[in-house]
Amino acid sequence: MALEMYLDLFSQPCRSVYIFAKKNNISFDFMKVSLLEGEQYGEEFGKINMIRKAPAIRDGDFCLAESIAIMKYLAEKYQTSDHWYPADLQKRARVNEYLSWQHMGIRMHGSKMFWLRLLIPKIMGVEVPKDKMDGALEDLEGSLKLIEEKFIGDKPFIAGEQISLADLVAIVEIMQPVGSGLDVFEGRLKLSAWRDRVQAEIGKELFDEAHQGILASQEMVKNMDSSKMQIFKPKILRLFL
Numbered sequence: 001m002a003l004e005m006y007l008d009l010f011s012q013p014c015r016s017v018y019i020f021a022k023k024n025n026i027s028f029d030f031m032k033v034s035l036l037e038g039e040q041y042g043e044e045f046g047k048i049n050m051i052r053k054a055p056a057i058r059d060g061d062f063c064l065a066e067s068i069a070i071m072k073y074l075a076e077k078y079q080t081s082d083h084w085y086p087a088d089l090q091k092r093a094r095v096n097e098y099l100s101w102q103h104m105g106i107r108m109h110g111s112k113m114f115w116l117r118l119l120i121p122k123i124m125g126v127e128v129p130k131d132k133m134d135g136a137l138e139d140l141e142g143s144l145k146l147i148e149e150k151f152i153g154d155k156p157f158i159a160g161e162q163i164s165l166a167d168l169v170a171i172v173e174i175m176q177p178v179g180s181g182l183d184v185f186e187g188r189l190k191l192s193a194w195r196d197r198v199q200a201e202i203g204k205e206l207f208d209e210a211h212q213g214i215l216a217s218q219e220m221v222k223n224m225d226s227s228k229m230q231i232f233k234p235k236i237l238r239l240f241l
Helices: 014-023 043-048 069-075 089-124 132-153 164-179 189-202 204-215 217-222 227-237
Strands: 004-007 030-034 056-059 061-067
Touching: 004 014, 014 069, 014 089, 014 164, 014 204, 043 056, 056 069, 061 069, 069 164, 089 132, 089 164, 089 217, 132 164, 132 189, 164 189, 164 204, 189 204, 204 217
Parallel strands: 004 030
Antiparallel strands: 004 056, 056 061
């Protein structure tokens, strides 16, 4: 049985898994899961991942969730180049440091900006109050500053001289608010230069392919049927408003 990957490229973690597999010539069947339409709550997907989140993979009888776990599994199974998840103790520690920080450190803030600018007005039919938008932007800017000053610093990449899983996970998160129309690279020369290096290592064609959907989000949201997204209203009220 071919390796199956359950993905939605509007999701940052899904994009990181997709790019990693494609870049390393790992063959897989792309199983589309539309998160915004709630397909992750379907009976069939529940058999793959009880956590009800994408990405997820099925490798024969083995099912695995969580993007970081998936990429580490793929790196070991397919013996990808060492730079992705270095054997060197300190380089690996740098990768793990970023991967441990990023979920609450950048993902929460980048995702929140995407929801506040695009999805909440569509689903709820109201604009987000300015004070909430300003607070979310301040949080995001704080995280971006940390990425520049702590994680990148004076190095080409987060773990040193070569790209790693840390850079891949970082770039997909940072591109999320860009999809909402917020240019987070403007005025950030170090972050912009790092992005260019990451894009060059991934390959522009693959980078653009993975991000074409999210970068077209503003137009896509205009044409979405908001009735299919009402399942997210309780989450919005609980987390954002």
